[in-house]
Each structure stands twice: as C-alpha cells, then as structure tokens.
Amino acid sequence: MSNSTATQGASAAAQKAHAEIIEQCQRIYYDVRLEALAQWKKEDPSRTAVGFLPVYAPREIFVGAGVRPVAVFGGGDQVNVICGDSFYQSYICHLPRSVVELGLTSWKSALDGLVCPAICDVIRNVSGVWQVLFKDKLTYFLDLPQNFDSAVGGKFYRRQLEELAERLCQMSRTKFDQDRFAEALRSYNRNRRAVRALCNLRVDKPHWVPAWEFYLLMRAGDQMDADGHSEILLKYMDVVSELDRAEQDNARIMIVGGFCEQPPLNLIRTIERSGCYLVDDDFTLGARFLEADAAEDGDPLQALVDVYLRHSTYSSVKYEGDVPKSKQLVETARDRRADGVLLMSPSFCDPSLLDRPHFQRALEDAGIPYSTLQYAENLGQFGPIREQTGTFAEAIKLWGEG
Amino acid sequence: MADEKRAGSAKTSTTPLVQKDESMEIQKRMLAEHAEKLWRAKEEGKKVVYTFVPGNLTELILAAGALPVYPEINALQSGMRNLSADYIQEAERIGHSEDVCTYVKCDVGMMLKGNVGPTGVKLPEPDLLLLSYTGCFVFMKWFENLKQYYNCPCVMLHVPYQADGAITDSMRQYVVDQISEQVIPALEKVTGNKIDMGELRRRMELSRQAEDDLVWALQSAKRKPSPIDAYFVGVYYIGPMFSAFRGTEDAAEYYRALRREI
Numbered sequence: 001m002s003n004s005t006a007t008q009g010a011s012a013a014a015q016k017a018h019a020e021i022i023e024q025c026q027r028i029y030y031d032v033r034l035e036a037l038a039q040w041k042k043e044d045p046s047r048t049a050v051g052f053l054p055v056y057a058p059r060e061i062f063v064g065a066g067v068r069p070v071a072v073f074g075g076g077d078q079v080n081v082i083c084g085d086s087f088y089q090s091y092i093c094h095l096p097r098s099v100v101e102l103g104l105t106s107w108k109s110a111l112d113g114l115v116c117p118a119i120c121d122v123i124r125n126v127s128g129v130w131q132v133l134f135k136d137k138l139t140y141f142l143d144l145p146q147n148f149d150s151a152v153g154g155k156f157y158r159r160q161l162e163e164l165a166e167r168l169c170q171m172s173r174t175k176f177d178q179d180r181f182a183e184a185l186r187s188y189n190r191n192r193r194a195v196r197a198l199c200n201l202r203v204d205k206p207h208w209v210p211a212w213e214f215y216l217l218m219r220a221g222d223q224m225d226a227d228g229h230s231e232i233l234l235k236y237m238d239v240v241s242e243l244d245r246a247e248q249d250n251a252r253i254m255i256v257g258g259f260c261e262q263p264p265l266n267l268i269r270t271i272e273r274s275g276c277y278l279v280d281d282d283f284t285l286g287a288r289f290l291e292a293d294a295a296e297d298g299d300p301l302q303a304l305v306d307v308y309l310r311h312s313t314y315s316s317v318k319y320e321g322d323v324p325k326s327k328q329l330v331e332t333a334r335d336r337r338a339d340g341v342l343l344m345s346p347s348f349c350d351p352s353l354l355d356r357p358h359f360q361r362a363l364e365d366a367g368i369p370y371s372t373l374q375y376a377e378n379l380g381q382f383g384p385i386r387e388q389t390g391t392f393a394e395a396i397k398l399w400g401e402g
Numbered sequence: 403m404a405d406e407k408r409a410g411s412a413k414t415s416t417t418p419l420v421q422k423d424e425s426m427e428i429q430k431r432m433l434a435e436h437a438e439k440l441w442r443a444k445e446e447g448k449k450v451v452y453t454f455v456p457g458n459l460t461e462l463i464l465a466a467g468a469l470p471v472y473p474e475i476n477a478l479q480s481g482m483r484n485l486s487a488d489y490i491q492e493a494e495r496i497g498h499s500e501d502v503c504t505y506v507k508c509d510v511g512m513m514l515k516g517n518v519g520p521t522g523v524k525l526p527e528p529d530l531l532l533l534s535y536t537g538c539f540v541f542m543k544w545f546e547n548l549k550q551y552y553n554c555p556c557v558m559l560h561v562p563y564q565a566d567g568a569i570t571d572s573m574r575q576y577v578v579d580q581i582s583e584q585v586i587p588a589l590e591k592v593t594g595n596k597i598d599m600g601e602l603r604r605r606m607e608l609s610r611q612a613e614d615d616l617v618w619a620l621q622s623a624k625r626k627p628s629p630i631d632a633y634f635v636g637v638y639y640i641g642p643m644f645s646a647f648r649g650t651e652d653a654a655e656y657y658r659a660l661r662r663e664i
C-alpha cells in the first residue's frame with residue numbers, strides 16, 4: 001500500500017514537473033513577437049540581443065561579444081502577414097515574409113540586429129532587405145564556407161567569425177571577452193550533449209518523447225542561454241522515464257527537409273496522431289548542426305572552425321563534397337531504425353526540394369519506404385496530410401519488413 | 403552601313419532577305435565550330451568540363467586544353483526552340499518539384515532523354531563538373547544532382563557574397579586558394595595537361611580586349627538616339643563574352659567587328 005502510494009506520488013510529481021516543463025517551452029514557442037525579450041531589454045537598456053536565421057550560427061561568438069543570441073524562425077501560423085508579402089514574389093517560401101513582417105512590427109524593440117547565415121538565395125536577399133529597412137541595426141551576412149578544407153574554407157571561415165565578433169562588439173559597445181567566449185563554448189558543448197541524449201532517447205523509446213514535445217523542447221532553446229536549456233532537457237529526460245507512457249503500434253518515421261521554415265506545431269501533432277513515431281527530424285537543426293563537441297583545450301575560435309568543418313551534419317544547405325548526401329540520409333535512416341522517411345519540404349524551398357529526387361532514388365535503392373509532402377509555416381488544413389501520413393504509416397505496418 | 407545594306411537588298415529582291423552584320427556571321431561561325439568540337443570531343447580525346455555562366459573560368463578551362471559546356475545555355479536555347487516542356491516533365495517525373503527552377507529541370511530532363519542538345523547534336527558527357535558557385539544557390543544543387551548521374555569528379559569554386567558591396571582581402575584569398583589548391587589541380591588531373599601560366603595570361607589578355615570592346619558597345623547606348631538596342635545586346639552581344647569564347651581570338655575579333663559596326 002505504502003509502495004503503491006509512493007509510486008503514485010512519484011508519478012504525480014513527475015506529471016506535474018512534466019506539465020511545467022512543457023508549459024514553459026510553450027510560452028517560449030508562442031512568443032514569436034519576442035515580447036519577453038523586449039521586456040528583458042527594457043529592464044536594462046544596456047542589454048543587447050541579436051537574432052539569427054536558420055540554420056546554424058555560432059552562438060558562442062555572440063556570448064563572447066556580450067550579446068544574447070536569439071534563434072528566429074519567422075512567425076509560423078501566428079502572424080498575419082501584411083507588409084511582408086509586398087517584399088516577395090508569390091513563388092518564394094513563406095519564412096522571409098513573416099520575418100520582414102515581424103521585423104517591421106514587433107521585433108524592433110527586441111532585436112538589435114540580425115545575422116543571416118548563407119543557406120539559400122532567399123536568406124541572402126533577406127539580409128539585403130534588412131540592411132535597407134533597419135539602417136540603425138546590425139545586419140550581418142554570415143557567409144558559411146562551402147569548402148571544408150581547413151587551409152582554404154577554414155581560413156575564410158575563421159575570418160568570417162572574427163568579423164562577426166567585431167561587428168557584434170561594435171554594436172554592443174563592448175570588448176570581446178575571451179573568458180566568456182571559452183565558457184560559452186563549454187556551455188554549448190554541454191547543451192549539444194544534452195540534445196544528443198534526447199535524440200537518442202527518442203530513437204530508443206519514441207513513445208516516451210512525443211514529437212511535438214521534442215519540438216517544443218528544442219524551440220525553448222531559441223531564446224534561452226545554453227545552460228538553462230540543457231537543464232530543461234535533462235530534467236525532461238528524468239521526468240519522462242517516470243511517466244509510464246505506453247508504447248503504441250506506430251510506424252517509426254524520420255522526417256527530412258524542414259530545416260529552415262518550420263511546420264506549424266499542429267502539423268507535427270497531426271503526423272504523429274496519424275500513427276507515426278518520429279524517430280528523427282531536421283526541424284530546429286541548428287541546435288544539432290554540430291555533431292561533436294568543439295575542442296575545449298586550445299584556441300576556442302579555431303575549435304569552432306574545426307568542429308564546423310569536420311563535424312557539422314550533412315544538410316541540404318551544405319555542399320556534399322565527396323560523400324553524397326543521399327548516402328548519408330540512408331545511413332541515418334538505418335541508424336535511427338526508421339521504417340520510413342517523410343521528405344517534407346516547405347513550398348518553394350530550393351535547397352530542400354532540389355535534394356528530393358536523389359533522396360528518393362537512394363531510398364528506393366535501399367528499400368526504405370518514403371512519402372513526400374510540402375507545407376508552409378502558416379498551413380491551416382491538416383486533413384489531407386493526416387490521410388497521407390496515416391496511409392503511409394499503415395502501408396509500412398502492413399507491408400513493411402517488420 | 404549595315405542599314406544601307408538592308409535597304410539596298412529590300413529594293414532589289416522580291417523576297418526580303420535578312421542581311422546579317424559581319425559580327426553576326428562571326429558569331430554564327432564560332433557557335434558552329436564549338437558545336438563541331440563538342441561533337442568530336444570524345445573521338446579526339448578532348449576533355450569536357452560542364453560549368454556555369456556567371457563567374458565562369460573559361461580561360462582556365464581552355465588553357466588546360468578542355469572544352470566548356472554550359473547547362474544554363476542549353477536550357478536557355480531549349481526554351482527558345484520550344485523543347486523545354488518535355489524535358490521539364492521528365493525531370494518532374496523523377497521527383498523534381500513544380501516549385502523549383504525550370505533551368506535545372508530542363509537540363510536534367512534533357513540528360514535523361516539522351517543529352518541531345520538544343521541544336522540536335524548529342525552532347526559529350528562531362529569529364530569534370532566545375533561548380534562555379536557565384537551567388538545562385540541553385541547552382542550548387544544543380545551539380546549535386548548531375549553528380550548522381552555522371553561518373554566524374556566535381557570541383558567547386560565558392561565565390562563569397564559582397565554583403566557590404568566590397569571585396570575584402572579574405573574573400574579574395576578564399577577565391578585564390580580555391581583556384582590554386584583545388585580547381586587547377588582538378589583540371590590538370592582530368593586533362594593530364596599542366597596549365598601553362600603564359601598561355602593563361604595570353605587568354606586573359608584576349609578577354610580584356612574583348613571586354614573593353616563590349617563595354618564600349620554597351621556604353622554607346624548613352625548616345626541619343628542609341629545605336630544599339632536591348633534585344634541585340636541580350637541575344638547577340640553578350641553571348642561570346644559570357645560563354646565558351648572568353649579568352650579566344652574569335653571573341654576578340656567578334657567584339658572588334660561589333661565595335662566597327664556600331
């Protein structure tokens with residue numbers, strides 16, 4: 001009796017802790033207007049915050065320059081785009097529209113600048129639009145190297161990072177703090193380890209880590225410092241082990257292609273509810289872009305360069321070099337024990353859509369079932385997708401090898 | 403002078419003849435000769451390099467003794483000859499989205515249907531893909547796609563974006579490093595020829611002459627009335643300079659003739 005009470009007690013405590021974590025993450029996720037950040041800055045006007053667009057930016061540099069890094073993804077399905085549409089043609093994805101819309105409205109008091117990593121023509125154009133619209137703020141185009149030789153691309157990237165540090169320091173009117181930078185490197189290493197642990201947990205026990213919760217947990221890192229975020233992830237992993245979540249007869253699905261413009265949260269829920277466990281995805285890929293720790297015992301700047309060159313993940317926004325991405329996709333799917341792959345791209349997204357044909361071919365050759373779909377961040381109709389992914393999951397279960 | 407020729411022919415002939423200027427005839431000959439060289443490339447053991455128009459390194463390709471092919475130009479010409487629709491459909495059949503650039507799809511579709519170029523001649527397969535990534539992100543994806551089909555190496559030249567409208571030392575060095583450490587070795591390996599810097603210099607000098615005359619021609623549009631119009635600039639004048647003829651005597655001759663005519 002006392003044992004059972006104790007178990008029930010632990011479970012109730014776990015449930016409460018779990019609910020609190022998810023609520024905290026939701027608060028951050030829904031704050032696309034960055035109101036909490038604006039409030040944080042208001043409390044001390046010397047504080048500075050700079051946003052960065054998908055996919056990856058070295059946040060350690062921001063911290064070293066005394067700037068709070070903020071991952072921004074546009075407005076999702078929460079923003080009614082009015083001005084943003086007038087900047088882009090109809091055949092351009094949705095993300096830049098809501099980024100411009102929010103820039104012109106809510107982000108003014110929250111962000112002191114925007115870093116635009118070189119991932120596609122659209123983001124490059126956003127950097128130009130930003131430069132023109134916000135002359136009083138920092139705009140930095142981070143030209144990530146497409147050459148991964150340390151004597152060539154590495155040298156260029158190092159200079160890019162030095163320049164980024166200089167520009168951030170000019171804006172924040174501080175000197176670059178090497179100690180703070182080295183500490184940030186360690187914090188983000190810890191954070192990447194926590195993220196990897198969570199990813200592994202969902203591969204092993206996808207019923208413990210529903211996809212929408214995983215997504216919210218990752219998005220919570222957008223605005224938080226690395227250690228705060230790691231703490232949440234570690235706590236979540238502790239808590240879910242006590243929740244006693246039952247395993248269902250779902251298909252194990254890996255999603256690829258949504259690394260930039262994000263799907264609405266309800267789309268992720270829809271896919272999951274249609275009978276899929278998501279064992280991997282590339283939403284919020286930035287937090288997982290580096291697949292190993294940056295070396296902590298040497299020059300931290302060089303460590304960031306080296307880890308990017310040698311251990312950044314394969315992605316549609318990176319040149320594949322000698323190892324075809326399609327091969328890496330198949331290896332990842334096998335490693336995650338995925339029953340099928342959903343190639344899921346934002347409409348009009350060149351990097352994602354142009355990888356689709358060779359991804360499809362590689363999956364066919366490997367005998368891995370796949371399905372394709374397109375979405376926009378403000379998608380509102382989920383019925384057809386539910387049918388499609390539900391049928392996909394059913395087909396896998398009926399005719400799959402398992 | 404050209405106008406007098408046209409007027410004269412209109413008076414003396416019942417069926418109006420199209421009178422071509424000397425520069426047009428030169429360009430026509432250049433294109434025909436290049437097509438012929440490509441057609442015979444494999445037979446003659448010439449290596450073929452596929453590359454892009456913006457920021458192309460034609461002088462270097464020619465100095466290595468290889469022949470350039472420009473998939474963008476094939477796509478453009480297929481469009482002009484009404485051949486694109488079938489090619490695009492073919493590419494969409496293997497998974498290319500309706501949402502993406504039709505140049506890529508036209509080229510991929512053409513390849514899937516046997517790689518017969520817009521002039522009806524089968525194009526030689528590439529021995530090297532020289533990915534001059536000069537701003538259009540799609541270029542990178544385009545050659546990543548071609549890499550899956552052609553069993554040949556691919557070398558990239560990433561040209562940084564001038565976000566502040568200026569070229570920095572670091573950008574320049576990055577380009578120099580890529581050309582000297584990767585592009586030149588790749589060309590030399592594929593062709594088996596050591597690039598002769600004297601020959602490269604000579605070709606770059608020819609490009610300079612051609613470019614000076616082209617710029618002169620474009621600047622002539624400032625006159626009122628302008629002796630040139632956008633149609634001829636777009637269809638004829640820019641052709642040799644932005645394609646297979648940079649660094650050739652033919653291109654220098656073409657632009658000299660154009661300048662005389664204007």
Ligand code: SF4
Pocket residue numbers: 093094095096119120121122123260261346348349350351352
């Ligand atoms: S969704 Fe795709 S095309 Fe649009 S900004 Fe992102 S990477 Fe570029």
